[in-house]
Every structure is written in C-alpha cells, then in structure tokens.
Amino acid sequence: MTAQLEYPDPQESEALLSVQGLWKVFGPKAARVPRRPELAELNRATLYDRTGCTAAVRDLSFDVAPGEVFVVMGLSGSGKSTLVRCLTRLVEPTAGRLIFEGEDLRAADEKRLRTLRRSKFSMVFQHFGLLPHRKVIDNVSYGLEVRGESKPDRKRRAQEVIDLVGLSGNENMYPEQLSGGMQQRVGLARALANDPDVLLFDEPFSALDPLIRREMQTEVVRLHREVGKTMVFITHDLSEALKLGDRILLMRDGAAVQLGTGDELVGAPADDYVREFVRDIPRADVLTLRWIVRPPRDGEQLDGPELGPDVLVREATRLVLESDRPVKVVAEGQLLGVIGDEEILAVVADAAPSGATTLYGASGASGSATLASGSSGSGPAVPGAPGSAASSPRS
Numbered sequence: 132m133t134a135q136l137e138y139p140d141p142q143e144s145e146a147l148l149s150v151q152g153l154w155k156v157f158g159p160k161a162a163r164v165p166r167r168p169e170l171a172e173l174n175r176a177t178l179y180d181r182t183g184c185t186a187a188v189r190d191l192s193f194d195v196a197p198g199e200v201f202v203v204m205g206l207s208g209s210g211k212s213t214l215v216r217c218l219t220r221l222v223e224p225t226a227g228r229l230i231f232e233g234e235d236l237r238a239a240d241e242k243r244l245r246t247l248r249r250s251k252f253s254m255v256f257q258h259f260g261l262l263p264h265r266k267v268i269d270n271v272s273y274g275l276e277v278r279g280e281s282k283p284d285r286k287r288r289a290q291e292v293i294d295l296v297g298l299s300g301n302e303n304m305y306p307e308q309l310s311g312g313m314q315q316r317v318g319l320a321r322a323l324a325n326d327p328d329v330l331l332f333d334e335p336f337s338a339l340d341p342l343i344r345r346e347m348q349t350e351v352v353r354l355h356r357e358v359g360k361t362m363v364f365i366t367h368d369l370s371e372a373l374k375l376g377d378r379i380l381l382m383r384d385g386a387a388v389q390l391g392t393g394d395e396l397v398g399a400p401a402d403d404y405v406r407e408f409v410r411d412i413p414r415a416d417v418l419t420l421r422w423i424v425r426p427p428r429d430g431e432q433l434d435g436p437e438l439g440p441d442v443l444v445r446e447a448t449r450l451v452l453e454s455d456r457p458v459k460v461v462a463e464g465q466l467l468g469v470i471g472d473e474e475i476l477a478v479v480a481d482a483a484p485s486g487a488t489t490l491y492g493a494s495g496a497s498g499s500a501t502l503a504s505g506s507s508g509s510g511p512a513v514p515g516a517p518g519s520a521a522s523s524p525r526s
C-alpha cells in the first residue's frame with residue numbers, strides 16, 4: 132500500500148505521539164498480512180484459519196496530544212496490551228509508523244530505544260512488577276540506578292515521588308508487607324521517578340478491589356493535575372475510561388471502533404457495538420448540555436436562566452426542572468439553544484435509549500412520548516456542537 136506517502140510531516144504535527152497505520156500480526160509470514168488487501172480485510176477468525184496469523188493490532192491511527200490522558204479501551208483479547216507494547220517497541224510492529232516528538236521510533240536502533248525507554252517512557256503494569264527483595268525506596272529508585280545516577284540524587288528523587296503518591300513512612304517496607312493498592316502506589320512512584328514524558332498504564336488497577344480501584348483512579352486524576360504528564364491508559368472498564376480519559380479509543384479485534392471523548396461515545400456511538408458498550412452508563416453523568424440543546428420554538432420566552440454548554444446534564448437537572456422558562460444555553464455570549472424539562476427528562480429517565488445516534492437524535496429518538504415536536508428541522512446547526520469538536524482533546 133502507498134498510504135505512507137500521505138502522512139503529514141511529523142515535524143509539523145502538534146502530537147506528542149503519532150501512530151499511523153500500525154499493525155501487529157503474530158504468526159507465520161506475518162508481514163504479508165498488512166501488505167495484501169485480500170488478507171488484511173479478513174476478520175480475525177478467518178485470517179487465523181487461512182494463514183495461522185492473528186492480527187492483534189490492525190491499522191490503527193491516532194495522535195496523542197501533549198498532556199492528554201489517552202485511554203485505550205476494549206474487551207480482553209482486543210489488542211490493548213499489544214498496542215501499548217508496540218508504542219515503545221517492546222513488541223515489534225509489523226507495519227505502520229510511530230512518531231514520537233518528531234522522531235521516527237521505528238528507525239531507532241537498540242541503543243536509542245533503551246535510552247528512550249529509560250528517559251521518555253514509563254510503564255505501570257497490572258501485576259505491579261516490583262522486585263520482592265528490595266525495599267520500597269529501592270524499588271522506586273531502581274530506574275535511576277540503572278541510569279547511573281548518584282546515590283544521594285536517587286534517594287532525594289525517590290523520596291520526592293514516594294511523598295507525591297502518598298507512601299511517606301513506608302520507604303523501608305518490602306512489597307509483600309503492603310496491600311495491593313499500596314504496591315501499585317509503589318509502581319506509580321517508580322514510573323514517575325525518572326520523570327518520563329509519557330506514562331503508559333496497562334490495566335494497572337484490574338487486580339485491585341473495587342473500592343481501592345476507585346481510590347487509585349482518583350489518585351491518577353490528582354497526579355495528572357499535579358505533574359501534567361501525558362498518559363496512555365489501557366483499561367477494559369468503561370467507567371474507569373470515562374473517569375480518566377480526555378479521549379477514548381475503543382478497540383475490537385485489534386481495530387479501532389470509535390475514537391472520541393467520553394460524551395461522544397455515549398452521546399453518538401459509532402455503531403451497535405459501541406452502543407452496547409455504553410448502554411449501562413448513567414447518561415446524565417456523562418452527557419453535557421450541548422448534547423440535548425434544541426433551537427427555541429416560535430413564541431418561546433427567552434428570558435430564562437443561562438448555563439454553559441459544558442455543564443453536565445446531572446448538574447443542570449434541578450435548575451431546568453425548577454425554572455418555568457426554558458434554560459438558555461449560552462457560549463461566549465452566543466445563544467446555542469434552549470433546554471426544557473423534556474430534554475432533561477429524556478436523558479435522566481431513559482438510561483439506555485435504543486436508537487440514539489446523533490446530537491439531536493439523542494433526545495428525539497429516545498422514545499419519550501413527550502417529545503412530540505420530534506427532531507426534524509433541528510439538525511446540528513448549533514455552533515460548537517460535539518460533531519465539530521470531535522477531534523480536539525478536552526483539556
């Protein structure tokens with residue numbers, strides 16, 4: 132395929148990391164699979180039957196912006212771990228390009244790769260990967276030791292990140308003396324110690340109890356706020372993805388199904404697979420007012436209270452229901468539209484609309500009989516509607 136010629140010049144890209152047409156195929160003569168369209172098109176089972184190959188990652192393209200939390204989500208076996216390992220070439224990609232800070236990672240030699248892995252990337256694993264015979268502080272400073280930093284420097288830096296992740300006082304414990312949550316805090320501290328540009332997480336909290344897991348998610352949100360690192364975060368858990376991700380890439384059988392913000396996945400699922408995935412999510416906690424705003428009707432009074440388009444439906448519910456006028460949705464002095472009780476109730480009452488696909492369809496297609504006016508004629512003419520913001524990460 133000649134698609135490579137069409138990629139933008141990496142020097143001009145604003146992405147920190149750019150993944151372009153990436154494939155990882157396991158099996159005999161793997162390299163022919165991406166090259167030959169008649170093989171590349173086959174679904175996973177047929178490809179395996181015909182060639183003995185598994186396409187763990189198929190033709191993925193996405194950019195990660197500096198400072199972004201980029202979540203990769205998918206069921207077990209969808210290729211998440213393979214993808215994240217390809218990013219630092221711990222797994223060697225079969226085809227495609229990896230551009231990091233303008234550098235072609237696939238052209239890097241072993242020495243350069245080792246340097247990059249030590250200084251630019253850090254990985255946090257599901258099973259912690261701590262060294263059992265080393266104290267917490269020595270686990271945390273291990274990477275700095277490998278990098279040849281002096282003992283006082285190591286110690287100072289290790290203590291800094293131990294304090295940062297809330298482990299102060301546990302410096303001299305051994306991993307087995309700590310709970311799972313605490314062990315993963317050590318994993319986090321170790322990843323932060325070498326001050327990487329990108330933190331890679333491969334389902335780091337999957338082994339933890341739900342309560343501890345939520346605590347750790349909050350911890351990651353806090354750390355991100357404090358240290359502002361770019362993160363690529365793998366999970367199979369939608370609520371975790373929604374809580375952490377600026378954008379979410381949903382994978383299925385190695386391929387991308389949808390890439391967007393959490394409210395885009397919930398508000399405008401790309402297909403039935405995504406719709407099924409997001410079905411049980413409380414929509415009012417994810418959707419913002421821009422998803423349910425509608426043009427004012429003739430004769431409607433426009434002197435109600437004002438809210439911004441990024442307010443969550445959940446947060447607006449009380450105000451809208453208590454107001455006897457429609458609430459105006461206003462951005463930068465411009466009226467985007469209005470919201471009344473019906474729009475709110477369609478989201479709050481109907482946790483899983485079956486046919487919701489588009490901005491206005493979300494309320495129009497929800498089956499609520501109160502929406503008599505329907506959605507015809509109210510197409511997405513609203514400036515700043517989610518469709519137009521689809522490619523820009525939230526920040």
Ligand SMILES: Nc1ncnc2c1ncn2[C@@H]1O[C@H](COP(=O)(O)OP(=O)(O)O)[C@@H](O)[C@H]1O
Binds near residue numbers: 186211
């Ligand atoms: N080293 C390997 N050799 C052959 N197949 C592999 C290898 N690693 C992963 N796979 C296959 O690739 C697919 C994706 O695996 P993985 O990336 O681990 O998915 P996930 O992390 O989403 O659970 C699976 O079908 C898995 O069996």
Ligand SMILES: [Mg+2]
Binds near residue numbers: 212213
């Ligand atoms: Mg995995």
